[in-house]
Structure formats: C-alpha cells, structure tokens
Amino acid sequence: MLNRIRYKLAQFMQGRYGVDNLSRFLFGLLLVYLVVTMFLPFRFSSVISGILLVLLYYRTFSRNIPKRYEENQKFLRLRDRFTSRFRNFRSDWAQRREFHIYNCPNCRQRIRIPKGKGRIMVRCPRCGHEFEKRS
Ligand SMILES: [Zn+2]
Numbered sequence: 001m002l003n004r005i006r007y008k009l010a011q012f013m014q015g016r017y018g019v020d021n022l023s024r025f026l027f028g029l030l031l032v033y034l035v036v037t038m039f040l041p042f043r044f045s046s047v048i049s050g051i052l053l054v055l056l057y058y059r060t061f062s063r064n065i066p067k068r069y070e071e072n073q074k075f076l077r078l079r080d081r082f083t084s085r086f087r088n089f090r091s092d093w094a095q096r097r098e099f100h101i102y103n104c105p106n107c108r109q110r111i112r113i114p115k116g117k118g119r120i121m122v123r124c125p126r127c128g129h130e131f132e133k134r135s
Contacts, residue, residue, distance in 0.1 A: 013061075015063055015065075016060070016061050016062060016063055016065075017059060017060060017061070017062045017063070017064070017065050017068040017069075018060060019060055020059075020068070020069075020072040021072055021075060021076060021079075022059070022071060022072045022075040022076075023056055023059055023060055025075065025079075026052055026055060026056050026059075027056060029052060030049055030052040030053065030056070033048060033049055033052065034049060037049075059071070088110070095112065097115075098114060098115055099112045099113060099114055099115060100112070100113045100114075100115060100133070100135055101113075102122065102133060104124040104126065104127065104129055104131075105129065105131055106124060106127050106129035107124065107126055107127040107129065109124055109125065109126040109127065111124060111125070113133060113135045114135060115135055116135065117135040118134070118135065119132060119133070119134050119135075120132070120133060120134075120135050
C-alpha cells in the first residue's frame, strides 16, 4: 500500500521540478513566519504565508525545469554573497587588533595592513594602484 502511494507520487513528480535550495529556504521562511505571528498579540494577514505556500507548490510542481533551475542559481549566488560578507565581517573583527583593513579606492580589493607603521604607501596587489594610508 505504502509502496503504491510512493509509486504514484513518483509518477506524479515525473517531469516536474521538485524541491531545491530555494524551496527549502522559502519553507523555512514560512515556518519562521508562522511561529512569529503565533506570538504576536494581533493577527497579521495570512496573505504572506499564503503567497509563500503558493510559491512553494508552484515551484515544486512546475514543469518548467530550466526556469526553476535558473531561479535557484540566482538564489544561491545571492546567498553566497550574503554569507561571504558575513564571514568577512567576522574575520575583520578578529584581526582588527593587529591590522587595518582597507578597500582599494580603485578596484575595491580588500587589503590588510599591519597597524603601527606610521604613514605608508599601499600598493594594491590586484590592480597596482598606490595610495597613502596611516597604519
Ligand atoms: Zn586595486
């Protein structure tokens, strides 16, 4: 019986997109939203959770696989940018006793300079741009 259901489900999902990172993220968002609104004294509109749910179903059962794949790639790029920024912020914090961290004014490359060396010329390792900084 259970196998039959599983088989039917597999058949139904044939050619459909299924669950990806973006779906999991949306699902997490939905859960968080539901939990948070549970503790609010006033009732938020259920429109937001409704939209999230529809989006989840729509993406999971979609037959337009390349489009959904592209959406997921976009989401992953965005997520990576966010997490790497957060990681940079954490390492800056750990290093800020011994180093200054500057961005190259020309190409935005991050450059680490040891503290306590007075005024120095900094040469960007990426684009070769030189600028003066107090260390
Ligand atoms: Zn540069």
